[in-house]
Amino acid sequence: MLEEIMTKNKTNKFMLMGAAGLLSILIMIAVMAINHVTPFGNRNLLASDVGAQYSPFLTMLQHMLKTHTLSLYSFNVGIGSNLVALISYYLMSPFNLLLIFFKSSQVPIFITLVIILKIGLSAVAMNYFLQRHFETQSWATVLFANAYSLCGFVATNYFNLMWLDSLIWLPLIITGVDQLYRNRKFGMLFGWLSVSIITNYYLGYMTCIFVGLYAVYLVFANREETQSIKSTLKNAWSFIGKVLQIGILSALTSMVVLLPTALEMFKTAKVNTNQNLPWNQFGLDILTQLGMGGTNFNSHLVHAPTIYSSLFVALLVLFYFVHPAISRIYKRTALVMLLVLLLTMWITPLNLVWHMLQEPVGFPFRNVFFYSFFAVMLAFQVWQAGIRQITGKWRWLIPGGLIAALSVGFVAAKWGPKLTDGGIPIENVDTLVKLTINCGYVVVLTIVLFWLSKRVAQVVLVGMVAGELFANFYSGMHGFQFGNQANYERQYQKETMQFQPVANTSNLVRAISKNRNINVALQRYRNYNDSALFNFSDVSSYTSTLTVQDIDLLNNFGAYVRNARRVSNMGLVNPMSAILGAKYNVTTKGAVHRIPEYQGTGMTVPVAFTKVSGKQPFISDNLNDIMTSLDNKNTKFIMLPKVIDQVTDLKTRSRYHYQHVERIKINRTGKLYLDAQSYGINYGRTTVNGKPLYNFRKGTRRFYLIGHFRKGQTVIVKTRARDRTNKRIRFVMLNNQNIRKTLKQHPSAVIRKVGNDSHLQFKIKANSGQYYYLPIPIDSGWHATVNGKSVELKSVLGGLTAVPLTSGTNQVKLAYQAPGIKAGLLLSLLGLIGFGWLEFRNRKRS
Template sequence: MKRTNKTAVSYYLLSVLVPMLLMVGLYAMLQIVPFGRHNLLISDLGTQYMPFLAEFKRQMAQMNFSTYSFSLSLGGDILPLAAYYLISPFNLLLLFWSNSQLPVVVGYVIILKIGAMGLTMAHFLKTRQPEYHFSALIFATAYSLSGFVAMNFYNLMWLDALIFLPLVILGLERLFLKGRPGLYIWMLVATIFTNYYLGYMSCLFAVLYAISLLIKWKQPQQSWWQLVVHWRQAIWQFCWASLIAGGTTAVVLLPSLLGMLKTGKKTIAATSFYPTPQFGWEVLSQFQVGGSHYTQRLIHEPTLFISTLALLFAVYYFCLPTIRRQAKWSNGFLIVSLALSFWVTTFNTMWHMFQQPEGFPYRNTYLMAFVLIKIAYEASIEPIGKRQTKRLVILIVGCLLSIGQLALYYGPHVRGVQKQSLWLLIGLMVLASVIFAAWQKGARWQPWVIGLGAVLTFSELVINGRLTTTKLPMGDQVVYAQQYQRQAALFEQLERQTPDFYRVNNQAILLKKAFKEPYYGYNDALTFGQYTLNNYSSTLDERMRTMLVNLGFYSKNARRINGIGHTVLTDLLFANQYDLIAKQGQVVTQPHKTLGLGFAVNDQLAHVALKAHEPFENQDRIMQAMTGQTTPFYQYNQLDLQAQKRRQITFTTQVKTSGYAYLYLPQQNLSKLKVKINGRTHKVPIELNGTTIIGLGRYQKGQQLTLTITSRQPKAFRKIQVASLDQAHFDQAFDQLAQQRLKIDLKQLSADNGWIAGVVPAKTADQLLYLSVPYDSGWHAQVNHQTVRTRRVMGNMLAVPLEKGTNQVRLVYRAPGLIIGAIISTFSLMTWGLILIKQRRH
């Protein structure tokens, strides 16, 4: 092997291994598996990404690539979720381990992604000069373990964008200089495919970078119009190449867009576009180690750390006389543009897809890290500068960092910023300044200086990583594996004993024993391949969530829905056949009367509109419409005041019917209330920050119920609703509906969630097949081999019109926008192919 090839192999191998080894070192400090029993069951990684990855793994293992899943609450399009979280080639590694070991494998995947970031950045920096400079590895590693990565490494779906960014920019430069857009198109396509959110940011940055290239190449005598005319061919090529890249990803983007329009995120707040500043001078402290840590992940300032040495060289870039003024203006334009995108609320909102992020703010700071590290390396390989220039740079950086610390310590209190030991910060600054001052290309001591610079920078990156992960509430992998097996065995038992479609309201939540943070099991259905009402994701259907809230279910916000608040009636409506309840260390299974996936009902159901804060009335009207009866199913119980204090009120009531009784307190935060039922405190499996139906137990007609409510808010005592279900009336209605239940092929449904087929009888021609499935325009129905239009009932549930007699029903789900997106993607690729053919002919 030639010396050059050996150097290249060593260069690229080290670019991968160094950041990976540093991350392994951080894992060892945190005692993460295999260095201890900790895992990364933290934040959204534990509550969302892990279950989503389990679903991805299940579909891949079963070779079942359905675009619909009944494990997403009552069911939903899985494409928007997959496009945001799951389309990464690194996820294929998950197939080789069991689900109980998934947290361990995810930790390894994160290390591999960070190594890949070092590789692509090292390759990009290699293009800055003809030779291999191992000093580039210092800057490439600083990129792969920058402040953004240290703060967000457990949001692993974002890391792919950082891997591809250097290659996107390299392709963009190649497009302008050589007229070859291939690399730019493919890398931009890969970025958008793996995560369209950061892919959108990379697209915006590509536009800014293209403008910066024009600024860089502008000649002193040229006007801006002449510059555009001179580069018109490259500009035109950049425009159509970007359109082709976007069009190629339409097969993912279009269904994702249509899916996101159904969520609560479609609402745009005007205040998010006010041109107000988002932070002050304390932001300069974020260039130093430990600017923020885990507990500030939802609210923090831009994570700008890139290492002190890289920061010195980034400032040095603008002071070097050997670098053209236009190049400085070019990169200055990028830095100022990105800085404004953080600082001005209007721009920040635009960069975040016209929505202020719910936690993890400033998600585009990885772009600033890229620009600063790029120019830092370019400055480091320039010829020797004057000592006075380096002293000036040290003074400038020292002053800026001092201003940041002074604002942090003596300015107004700000959230999301962490103070660190001033001696630590001063020590790192002094060491970096000494190395920076001694950095001289070609000097005798240069290898030693580079070596010391590497040691300092790598140490600083690890220190920053450790400070950023302060108070990281890691999970217990041993307990997780044990509880996973226990929970899986319970679900397998239910599956064996239940021949029909069913859902499980899992409030036992065995996995929470492995978490240090509160864990509510919202996505356990995805983890175990089960069906439930619970869900927590950014793709939650807002109309479905609102419907469930109007029926009395608990929802913390637009991203969460929980099975707490269910009643005997809603158990029937949503096929909730089992409750899993933790009692004295054991899991108790409580069965309910359900009728599977669907049953025939009167078409009056299509005319029922739900009212806010009236769950009992809503449920009553639904059941009356379904059965054609006028007798109410709920009886409201009259409350007799027994005692009232300043913060406590006690009622008694005589229950009017034999059956379950329920309490509902409209518009109340139940976490601030204390409810006692017959002297016993009512307990819930999770903290309730809103209102929901509270089950009071089962009573006989005439039995006395005593209710005590303690609250600091007097309005909590207003509009108290206590209703009891007439169980005998419900049983009669249940038997009536059971005669017209849908019989389905459960094996086929389990194999492909986007397909429902079965037989249902209808007594009259004006009946509907009610399905325990949310309405979605992607469902296409046939009844007796004739295409029929699906109906939206009950606010957001699916129904199909029936004919009198026996009905053969078949429903197929096609994700909205998927076919059109695929056509656009195919057309885009064909257009690119024709352009390539035309170019080669010329």
């Protein structure tokens, strides 16, 4: 009999978990189908970071998995990149292994399906937690699990699919904390916390903070009413200490990923925080997030914390504090926990602690799902205690208070002070309509909770809450810039064929691509990561793991740097491209042309070349220094035409208040370039012979082709600058014939890849004292041998690589090993050993 009961309970447990996951999946399918998102329609989710970063990187990973060329280094990201940080930041989700079942052109379909799958599994995990934490198998666990899996954080950030894994692990981790508190077993906490940190170290770090807060909450919520704080902490020190131990061991076990990732991320530009940030992060506009439609895609970069987890949950959380069956100690502790979670988002320094002391660039309050988790937990506790035990006056006062809060929030968002970050307001289309719907919903919900029969109320609640979660998610997708999946597949196949001549082969060769065919299928796509998408080597990149060295290096060569995460090949002239190892130019329509200056990837160079800093203020000076170091004759490589400058001070408030009219006399037929330093000119106010110049961001460093002119022509450039002398810009013409001739004098080798991008080898003849210049970023992970003997690589041109050669034939081999990976593996083993020792001691004591 007992065995039958246990079997039945186990069946009910899994049925409830399955129902929770299925309901989330059905709601998500409905949302995607109504929005015609692939595979339920012809739209895809390739907007924002999904199109710019996740899709290209997932496609790159898929290619590596299918061709068995998985590597920790790739020339398909920027000018060459250690992939450990990129993989751990974007690609560590175990669900990405499902990519092998899709074609490259179907990656957008995979993205939709994996988002739905992760949200469904979040509901399963939350349902498991609720059953274990409250020791119940109530049907209501299905409803509350969905309030978590479809909370405001998910409805706003679902397309940041790398974050969704953390919502699956969180309920399992907190179940582990409960297990440690109740019966001193810590295997579950250790295992799932380690998984959380490894699969997404960023949200894994936040999860560790929340685990600490939750452990303290457990201690104080379960203390005796008369027990002092000091006594409580003393009695619970063993538990808190064990939580700290497990947290440290989990972090230690994750070091095989964390350490090499940290060493690489320290090289990025994310080291300084804006000192002028406001002390508070949001205002009363946060109250809009209690209800449906508080935010959508138009405000996804700047908004108040998305604390939504259904109005049903919000109402029950308020009832929590007046419920007669819930003790005062529980109420006080819960209130403190909620306030801590809210205040640490509101107060800027504390919010920065959650975000690793870095101000989020868009997608703010990435820790808000912890609030939703805790709110759902409290709401379910009220449900378990019996919602109809609430006394008469509170049945209307609490809903009335929620309606008042919603009203204040929508009014504040529409007409009150806006968010402090850049003065960008929350998007609230049809504010009055949204407010009316939310308030009406609260009234109907109150009637259902208190005045319908229980059986009818249960059926109605399922429909109402599911409908509410659907409506909020659907509203959250308003303004999304969908791509066209049919066009994407067609253009992807077309571009793949066009890139075949330059696709990643067994040799290291780059192509400077301007191909824009794929753009017709997407909105606002900027092609930064096309090399990852189509499997070839370029120099452009858009990633949070871009190093400062690579940004500065490419900018000194003329590449356009938009910010600390984006660098584009726009601005690279043929000679600079050739020096960076680019053999081909790919036009906007996909035509492939060989770069005339290209003689090979790298070349033998004299000692003088290794002394060129490559850090001159003018890009043309960097080119001239490089070419002069390769030539011992006084050859001219750049020419500066005569310029007559007429200046007018417009006396405006703009920093660029000097208007310059430059008359340039062309003394040689050829191409004329504008070479502008940082803060040089306002491109939006610049014209060439009356025609507007391409409107770059004002003040950015540029090396830009103005046009092709004949000898004797006069070119008139009208522009705005910061200073009267206009010393930050110059006009340049290149002597490409002399450049080609000089480059040809320096022999090049065929750089072969051995298996993948982590291993290179080549053979070259050299004279004594020469180096082989390799256009790959200098990195301590590269180890080189020449004729079997280890050699020390030299940094040249501000961050590229030179290999010292010997007289005669040189057999050169290079191998890459991510810095810190061996030490990280050792630390991970120590973490596992430490856990094993704790587990052994625990079992021995038991």
